[in-house]
Amino acid sequence: MDFEGSYWLYHENHPHTERLLSSGLLLPKVRTLRLKNVFPPSIDVLCALKAPQLVELDIDFDFDDDLDWEFSQPVLSFVKRSKCDTTLRLFHLRYAFMKTKELSATLRGLPFLTHLTLESVTTDTTASLLDAFEALEDGPQPYLPNLEALDLLRLQPDLYFFPLLDFLKSHRPYRMENGQPVFTNPQDTFKQLTVTYQTMPKKNQELEGSEAVKVLRKWGGVSVSIGPILYED
Structure with a gap:
């Protein structure tokens, strides 16, 4: 279902709409539901759907920098109405900009997931989406206890990654003794982590392109030499 970035409009008080939303x-036969180019507030289209055999939910947003919209409520209500907690195992979220609490609440409400993909997802906190994993630690139940594979794709290169390390350690706790890890629990379901980063263009040398430098170099009789920005491995 491709929204092409458009807004989903409906007349809430129309009898047909009321029946549909209720x-x-x-x-009945949908096992994979893909919503593409969703305008963020239009995610409430899920309130009008019910998919009891759903295995995979893939939501691809049309980027918008407005944070004033709900995500966890329509997604979790859709899952509850569909009664697909026994079948839903794969969740992909792409190109979303949302509040950290919305993302963490959604993940906490999907403990049965085995595969989770977050691609180009950013949140309202400085540490970006990994703050959502840190927020999950504060819950009363183990977070994503059945997860087998986690794909974090197109992360920002300067991402604060310590919440991710804590998440990994929570699934395979260990302590170091004489330079060797001693695992405190048997291996759980978690088996695979994939992380990729956004490609960042090298910054242009702004000083080199400034008007003053150009004028002094060309007409002002000043020899100007400016080195490149160097990147260290």
Whole structure:
């Protein structure tokens, strides 16, 4: 279902709409639901759907910098109405900009997931989306206890990654003795982590392109030599 970035409009008080929102449009054979180029507030389209056999949910947003929209409520309500907690195992979220609490609340409400993909997801906190993993630690239950694979794609290169390390250690706790790890629990379900980073263009030398430097060099009789920005491995 491709929204092409458009807004999903409906008349809330229309009888047909009321019936649709109360019971949900039944999609009995749908196992994979992909919502593409979703305008963020239009995610409430999930309130009109019901997919009891859903295995995979893939949500791809049309980027918007407005944070004033709900995500966890429509997603978790959709899952609850669909009663697909026994089948839903894969969740992909792409190109989203949202509040950290919305992301963490969503993940906490999907403990049965085995595969999670977060691609180009950013949040309202300085540490970006990994703050959501840190927030999950504060919950009363183990977070994402059945997770087998985690894909974090197109991360910002300067991401604060310590919450991710804490998440990994929570799934395979250990302590170091004589330079060797001693694992405190048997291996759980978690088996795979994939991380990729956004490609960042090298910064242009702003001083080199400034008007004053150009004028002094060309007409002012000043020899100007400016070295490149160097990047250290």
